[in-house]
Amino acid sequence: MDYVQGLDPSKLTLGLTALSFIISPFAAPVYNLPILLFGTLAQSQENSDGQALQTFTGLLGVSVIFDIVWMLNNEQNGFIKFLSLLLVLLKVPTFVTFGLALRQRGGQFSGLGVRGNDLGGATVWDSMPGGFGSGGNNGYQNVDEERPAQYSRPAPPPTMPVAQPAAAQAPGAAAPGAYQNA
8 A cells, every 4th residue: 555655646647648548549448538638637636625536536446347348348459458458457556546645635435425444424314304314313303202492483473464455447448568459
């Protein structure tokens, strides 16, 4: 793991982008070059909130699986197949490097609920109505539960409807804007 932490994410991304550019005119997955170009942009935005870095890291990890499936279903030239395999193999340390960089910035994969080593922390169920999570019911109550006094409030007094004055119209006069037959 120490070796991966010493890798430079910008050089890895630039190398993968160049390799993807080289194999793009041949029989190769078409999604690699756009993902890696996005990665060069995401890596250069160090002052951002990390959303672009998080998106790129997720796309890079999923593209490894897609690359393997693509290589099993499609034929390639020997040298291009070697370069494609090299691209897939280099994506793995790049994914780990960007994952560590994301973790150092305090980011997480919120869609997966994974925060580093914290797999037992708060989950999506904690914010669900009805208090399904372990964090209590978060202000929700069961049907048979009494409501605390702090949440009770008196019902507002009923209001009387106010009568609207009717506009005086002459008999036979049409309302303004109405369709008239002549």
